[in-house]
Amino acid sequence: MNYIYKFEKKVHFIIVILITLILCLVFYLEYKPNAYEIRMNNECIAYVKNIEAFEASIKDLEKELNKKFKKFKFTDKFTYSKIHIEYKYLTSKNDIEKNIINNSKTKVEPIEIKKTTEIKKSTQIKQNTVKEKAKVAATNKIRLLRPCNGRVSSSFGMRNGKMHKGMDIANHMGSTIHSAYDGVVSYAGWISGYGKVIKIDHGGGLETTYAHCSSINVKKNQHVKKGDKIGEVGSTGRSTGPHVHFEVRVNGVPQNPAKYV
Template sequence: MSTIDKYTREFSVIVIILTFIICFMLYYQCKPNVYEVKLGDEHIAYVKDKSDFENILTKIKKDMNQKFESFKLKDDFSLKKIKVKKEILENENEDEIKKAICQNSSIKVEAVMIKSDGKELGIVANKDEGIQTLTVIRNYYANKNNLNNIIDSKVKNSIDFIKVNSYISRVKTPDEIGEYIITNNIFKDKKPLVSFEIKGYKKEEVKIIPTTIIKWSKDLSDGSVKVLSDGKEGVKVVDEEITLENDIIVSKKPISEKVLETSIQRVVLKGNKIGVNKSKNSKSVSTYSLALLRPCRGSISSPFGRRWGRIHKGIDIAANKGTPIKAAYDGTISYAGWIEGYGKVVKINHGNGLETLYAHCSAIKVKKGQNVKKGELIGNVGSTGHSTGPHVHFEVRINGIAQNPVSYIKNSA
């Protein structure tokens, strides 16, 4: 054998071996590694083996039979072996495949339509899941307002659970319908789809805002202010009974409170002699009392200060309905109208940061912008707003800070 023939034979062997290797590699790269599941022309999922898909179908049938009174799986699925990238297969999981099958299937089931005041909210598997949907909504609003314990709740709408035949793709979970309802409950110009009244307890730490003591000095110019002590906020734990309408707090009822850290009063020195009477023992810095008139005859039924877990910013003077209410000092009517909780209200601006407020009136006898004199009729005692009986709620504010009116009024009416 010639040398040329020898080299030719060796080269041929090498070519054959390389061709075999290349063909093997191409076959390996193109070798089908999964089954594509299709329903008609619609891609559903990828599975490794036919048995995996059969197991998923078995689980779907079991789940559906537990949830629905009537259920039949009639769809014809096709499986074809193909090649896909490894990462695509890794993204497939059993729950996603179940969901894809149900969303694309023509399966019909006997389910339950939830209606609120006749409006369709969605379809769930059964009545129990309909009730669970309402629980999802209730718990959302309770948790949003930090209710520690729900003691009572009720739906203010007429809720109906109606059996319907539906494609399984239209059936939603309680969480899905609950989220839809909550999202569409927020539009202020529309009636809520579902309106809950929820009563429960709330415990939270709150700051105790220090009260402010105003001292008057003849040595400071009018309107000037000097802070003698900044004071210090306190901390307390408050237990309240809260009533909600969805996420709006309708009422609060204090149950108990525990002071963890006591507040320290803030002391402010003001240079303002208008409307004050100097005390007998005068010094460079002295405390003065405003010469205000008691707004009406009657006994003080609720004093200034802490009441029901919060600060009562004025005093309540109990009197018969219709009893005249008089201006405590000369000034200008800054407000005459309705304030939520306070009912019919009159506010008088006396200048230099002094303002008085008269609430729960049965009638208002003055108008905004009107000048009044001390002792002039401004309204009549009533029980408007949040009130348990006829009285006038009287506040004294200096630079917006509520003061104890008893420290500033005379005994005469």
């Protein structure tokens, strides 16, 4: 009987070990690193599936820039670290190129923009400038819908020695986030620090941003109406609690949302 008891005890021990190993294997397969976080000059600029594709993007961008600048080459420092991420949050090639240009220590003129001297010589550009000013004036008169209910936990302006470029509205996790105005979704995905982010282009240089979402209910290029549900309140990215970080920009310049809401 003592022999049988010892045998059963060993079997139970082996079963526990096997179950533990299986759980560890499942956990590893579920959360093992499957992508790379790319940092440029210590700033996160992209999440990619493989390094080769990213390096190919850099070479393609350098070729484009070489058409305007002879023997152009990026001298910035790129670092890579393995991470686990859902593939739907990988950064697109176009966004990678924009992030590289924006974060490069070398002042690079965006590829799609002509030289300032050429712009000044063009009568058509001057006319477009007048039209753009009229659009901005019209934009300033637009009244935006408050993206969600809740209290303003942090206003636009200086905060802890840094510029807070939006308005934080605190609410319960999963509360509905509404589109502040009619427009087209220009971005829906992950941005370092901001977490899950939605950006909407309203035309006339006006753009709104909704950050730290728990879920995103729209897709890029989707048309939305004022008041449509576009996501839910969360605490993704660098956040101390559930809220929506709401930004208003005109021609890329952050504005105080309180003037529009």
